[in-house]
Structures are given as structure tokens and as C-alpha cells.
Amino acid sequence: MKYYFTFVLLFVFSAMFSQEDAWVYFKDKPSAQLFLNKPLDMLTQHSLDRRTNQNISLDATDVPVEKSYFSQIKASAGITIMANSKWLNALHIRGTQADILALKSFLFVEKVVFANKALNTTSKKVSETKLIQTNDKLKTSIDYAYGNSANQIQMLNGQALHKQNYTGSGKIIAVLDAGFPGVNTATPFQNLQAKNQILGGYDFVNRNTNFYTGDDHGTLVLSTMGGYKENELVGTAPDASYYLFITENDASENPVEESLWVEAAEKADSLGVDIITTSLGYFGYDNVDYSHTYSDMNGSTNFISRGAEVAFSKGIIVVASAGNEGRTAEPHIGAPADAVSVITVGSVDSAKIKSNFSSIGPSFDNRIKPDVMAQGTATVVSSATGSIGTANGTSFSCPVMAGMIACLWQAFPTKTNKEIRQMLLEISDRYATPDNSYGYGIPNFGSTLGVENFLASSDFSVFPNPSKTFVSFSFSNENYDALVSIYSVLGQKLIEKQITNQNPILSVEALNSGLYFYTFEAEGLHKTGKIIKQ
CATH class of the missing domain: 3.30.70.920 (Lrp/AsnC effector binding domain/regulation of amino acid metabolism (RAM) domain)
Incomplete structure (x- = not known):
């Protein structure tokens, strides 16, 4: 006793x-x-201008x-x-x-x-098993072999924006990660340095201004957007500007990292950042008593997710990795990927097949997650020494997507973050039939909401849209004949018809209800867009 x-x-x-x-x-x-x-x-x-522009x-x-x-x-x-x-x-x-x-x-x-x-005396007991997760950098792996970055851009039809000089210029991206060694010295980042596109940064973990240190995970991430090495690597937003913030302590896993992330997001907001991209995910901690459960992944419980939602309310687009837990006992997304307004990015391979490691949805409150997909298997990256190789993880599909979003927003400078987010979903190949493995699918940045429609003249319209029976194409009198084709979301041609200004009507009565895409070809005028059949 x-x-x-x-x-x-x-x-x-x-x-x-x-x-x-x-x-x-x-x-x-x-x-x-x-x-x-x-x-x-x-x-x-x-920062004030961004708010003014978005009211x-x-x-x-x-x-x-x-x-x-x-x-x-x-x-x-x-x-x-x-x-x-x-x-x-x-x-x-x-x-x-x-x-x-x-x-x-x-x-x-x-x-x-x-x-x-x-x-917490007011909290309810949760019967779910908490997970110990010792790598918030989403367990990435890198193979230093030569790679060609063309596929990760072409999969998204990102070259349609790049060819029109929409390469992220004028947009500011904050990268919140574990470290950025080599960004100040390695060859693939010299283009950013020479043009003063690295605007600054901060190490929130160690509370100092030396952000060219820490784990090289952030270096790999940045390279998919801002990296450039001729014939080997071209980032998705090579002309964007960047802030680099260290919020992840690679030595240990503790919920303070969620708070540091929010603090960095607030700094990014105050500096006028347009996009935050983060390849960090939080579910389990070294101390299992601190770990989250799936029931926490509801967009409103986790400190980091609530912070991400506030960031969105300030006019910032937040892009986050879905996570690499798809093959584990708890395969669901972590935080801040669970936040309602965060663009959560999963991973596919070069053939557009979901990577088996990519975490799945839904959020605990049954929302579609991830939101969209990009290449995260064998993504081409640069190491801290400048070696070009390939790496696996949603850590890389996320910034690939963030860079293309910067290009899209550059093409549509008057759009709000809410409108850009919705556009992204609508140009994705599973928009009509989303699921919790692929979300809304793989975006096509060259489609209806891409640069071609933005640049084209205003004397063109399609109405009514949505439609139950027919759509009418109104176009300039200088274009007498046009060929209209209707495609399914999978790219199958369903209708093709020659129309004129005198007879501009196309019947859609035979189509099932859903989303379709059209192409409009006339001399001197090319249009693409979407049609919704009611």
C-alpha cells in the first residue's frame, strides 16, 4: 500500500x-x-489594395x-x-x-x-484512435535522376497560359514550409534571384531572418513553381514573386507549428500576398495526446484550418497538399486541407491515375476533398544543390497547382479569390461528377475559362445557358459560318454542326442533363466554353 x-x-x-x-x-x-x-x-x-480590389x-x-x-x-x-x-x-x-x-x-x-x-473540461471524449505522425512534410521521397518537367505543366494545359505570357508576373506567392537551403545559390533559382523575385522571408521556428536554411523540403517545393533550368525544369509560375516562410520544425512534431503557420499567414496577408501554398499537413504529433482525430477534420476545429479560412476571407487563395496517407489505416486528409475554402490538391501520376499514397476525402462533415489533382508522382524538382530529379508526394502536386493558379489569376486580374477558386473547379474534368479520391479532377487551364476566352472580343455569346432544348450562338457579322462541336467532360465528341448568323441555333435536346464543353471555330475567331444541359 x-x-x-x-x-x-x-x-x-x-x-x-x-x-x-x-x-x-x-x-x-x-x-x-x-x-x-x-x-x-x-x-x-x-495588402490594402488587394482588399480594395475584392471589396x-x-x-x-x-x-x-x-x-x-x-x-x-x-x-x-x-x-x-x-x-x-x-x-x-x-x-x-x-x-x-x-x-x-x-x-x-x-x-x-x-x-x-x-x-x-x-x-479541456468542456470537450467531449472521442473514441477514435489518435495517430502518431512524425513527418508533417508529408513523407516525400526524391530520386535524383534526370527529369522533364513538361508533363506536369501539359497535364494541366498550363502551356496555353504560358504561351500568352501568363507566367505569374505580378502575383505574389508565400511558401510556408520547413526550409529553403540552396535557393540563394543553386542554378535553378538564379532566375528568381537575378530578377529580385524572392521578396523576403522569415524563420518563425527560430525567430530569425535566415530563411535560406532548414530542411530542403521547401526548396523542392519552390522549384516546381519558380525553378528554371533550360531543357530540364520550368516551374509553373516562373515570373511570380515569392516570400519564403519557415513554420515547420523538422526536429519534432508539436501543435505549435499550426500556430506558427497562422502567424506566417498573417504576415503574408500584411505584405499583400495573393496566394499561400503549403505542403504541410497536421494530423498526429509526437505526443499522442495532442494528435488530431478524423472527427477534427471538419474545417472549423483545427487552429491552422481556422487560420486558413481567415486568410481566404482576406482575399488570399490558400492551396494545401491533401496528404500522403492514402495507404495507411487513416487515409483521410489532414489540416489545413480540411478547411472549407482551401484548395486541397491530391496527386496523380503521369497517366492521370491517382497516386496510391494520395490522401482521400471526404472531410469529416462530408464535403468533397481533395478539390483538384495534379502530378505528384515523379514530379520534376530541383534539390538544394541544383540537381534536377523527381520526387513523389502531394507536397509537389500542391505547388504545381498553386503556380498555375497564379498564372490564371494574372490572366483574370479583376476576379476575386472566390471567383478564381470556382473557376478552377469548373475547368476540372470531373466537375460534374466529383468524388473523394479525385475531387473535381484535373483542371484544364486552356479551356473555357482560360486565356483564349479572356483575350477574345466581347461580341460573342452563348444563350440560354443553362438550357433545356437549344443554345444560340451570337457572333460578329464578319464571321458568316462557324463549326460548333459539343464534347462530354471526358472529351468525347457528341455533336458537330455548321451554323451561320442566319441560323445560329444548336439543339441540345438529345443530351442528358449535365456539363458539356463546346468549341466554336470561325475564320478569325476561336472560342471554347461550357454548356450546362438542364
């Missing part, structure tokens, strides 16, 4: 004095109006955490501040359970949430 009592004392002592991770949330921001009156004190002009108003989430709140938490006994989020009005803290709970005595504290859900 004596030995049992000693064991209990040791257990209680350990529980009371072990370090825990938690978030402390605040009730308000008393200085909010002062910042809102002077927006340049918290955001750059680039997005400033609000309290743009305002920093109240300094006095921060100071009082920092001065509290036993508390270490690990990260800071203005969007969620919270601090990520570390301390003993007792010291963290003591923070509730502050009147400005709204709530304290422990990373270990068992310590």
Missing part, C-alpha cells in the same frame, strides 16, 4: 508540473479603432493582439509565449497545467484551450 501511495504521488506530481501546450483567447481588442483609423500601421499598401473591408481581425494583454500573459509565472495570432485573437502558450489554468483569472481572457483535449 505504501508503494502504491508513492506511485500516485509521483503521477500527480508529473501531471501537475509537466509542460503543456495551450491557446489563450482574448475577449476583445480595446485599441482596435486606433489601428483601423491608421491601416498602414498594420498592413502594407499591397473586402477591414475589421477587428486585422488588428494586432492588445499589447497589454500580451505583456500580462508574458509576465505570468511559468508561461512561455510560443506564437501570436491577431486573426484568432489568441496566443499559443506553454506551461504547466496549473499555471495555464491560472490565466483564467484575467478578466480579458475569454477561454483557455489545451492542445491535449482531455484537459
